[in-house]
Amino acid sequence: MTDDPSRRSVLGLLGAAPLMASTGREPAAAGRSLEAYDDYIRDLADQDRFSGTVLVAHRGRVVLSRAYGMADRERKIPNGPDTIYALASASKPFTGLAIVQLAQQGRLRFHEKLSTYLDGFPPDVGAVTVHQMLTHTGGMTDPTNSAGGGDKILNSIEEAEAEGRKQAREQKLRFVPGTRKEYASMGYNVLGEIVAAVSGMPFHEYMREHVFQPAGMRRSAYYTRPQWLDDERIAHPYMLQEDGSRIDGVRNLDKGGTIGVKGSNSARGFIGAGGGNAFASASDLLRFAWALKNHKLLNRAYTEMWLSPKISGPSPGVPDPRRGESFHAYGPIAPIFNNQRLITHGGGIAGGSTNWSVYLDTEWTAVVLCNYDLRDLQQIIEQEREAIAG
Structure with a gap:
């Protein structure tokens, strides 16, 4: 593969101020490890096992930026450093942040029940608290057919919102709220509905005005399906099929993926919801x-509230003595790796695999955005951790 401009390292400075002083490796010390990470991604791309954008930055300065594959094969548009991707569940932390913004303003409280803000739920579901939904301890369902999953094709924002409300109110709890932790996208869809009810704004408009715009995330939004289809900046999802081929999911709504939830x-x-599928570029996540x-999004106290560990859970992947206990915060996952704190979240849809991480103690940020559904995402994350915090 030739070294074209989309593959060269990009250096830039966003002027980020650290949450705390750096105690980890500096870019010069991390150089060899980052080269190995870079080579690993390139090898995957050469085997057509990766299509997308990766970014690594230190103190706001981009140290590594690469793009591989095609955003739109039909129109021959390559992925680039500013290509926009569907984030899947990697956008859940945005929903949690919106909830914490409203709490900072005194407009909701974490201990309050769902029924305080929304109606139409069975009594046991209505008794789930905001805190429990944020920390996946509410017993709600997963996987969630977020605002129109399954086989149903929705054709407007209004129809998607109505379908999401219907699914939320038809769910049955899997366990007594607060007794254990199990990942539940439905809880985040309901949190998105609470954001809309408390703010008086449609969820996607609230997120644009109060999260993306203040953060300078100019390319980020909850795009609709027609925008996903037509906007040349947005990568199309290429869903792996049983025969090994990949199909454009936006152009083939009758087709589905084979990894994760089959079909x-x-x-x-039509449009994402609180549970997932905001769209962003790697530079916007930086x-x-x-x-x-x-x-810029929360004051100091509520920023710490949003990102600090709340509920522990098992760590994914192969056991590693450097991997500490994994926690969930109010949106992000908050693990410890090699005695360093992170906030992170990944996501997967048919034709999409994403992850972003902020290394709080060492001032690194890393992003992986892919328009393939990957079996290798966890291995990519492991390589990233090794390069930055190993």
């Missing part, structure tokens, strides 16, 4: 990290 296709849902560090 799923998030493009059928701007998000900058905005957090500079308290």
Whole structure:
């Protein structure tokens, strides 16, 4: 593969201020490890096992930026450093942040029940608290057909919102709220509905005005399916099929993926919801990290509330003695690796695999955005951790 401009390292400075002083490796010390990480991603791309954008930055300065594959094969548009991707569940922390913004303003409280803000739920579901939904301890369902998953094709924002409300109110709890932790996208869809009810704004408009714009995330939004189809800046999802081929999910709503929930296709849902599928570029996610560090989205106290560990859970992947206990915060996952704190979240849809991480103690930010559904995402994250915090 030739070294074209989309593959060269990009150096830039966003002027990020650290949450705390750096105690980890500096770019010069991390150089060899980052070269190995870079080579690893390139090898995957050469085997057509990765299509997308990766970014690594230190103190706001981009140290590594690469793009591989095609954003739109039909129109021959390559992925680039500013290509926009569907984030899947990697956008859940945005929903949690919106809830914490409203709490900072005194407009909701974490101990309050769901029924305080929304109606139409069975009594046991209505008794789930905001805190429990944020920390995946509410017993709600997963996987969630977020605002129009499954086979149903939705064709407007209004229809998607109505379908999401219907699914939320038809769910049955899997366990007594607060007795254990199990990942539940439905809880975050309901949190998105609470954001809309408390703010008086449609969820996607609230997020644009109060999260993306203040963070300088100019390319980020909850795009609709027609925008996903037509906007040349947005990568199309290429869903792996049983025969090894990949199909454009936006152009083939009758088709679904084979990894994860069989037959799923998030493009059928028209627009994302609190549970997932905001869209962002790698550079916008770096701007998000900058905005957090500079308290552009929450004040200092509520920033710490949003990102600090709340509930523990098992760590994913192969056991590693450097991996500490994994926690969930109010949106992000908050693990410890090699005695360093992170906030992070990944996501997966048919034709999409994403992850972003902020290394709080060492001032690194790393982003992986892919328009393939990957079996290798966890291995990519392991390589990233090794390069930055190993």
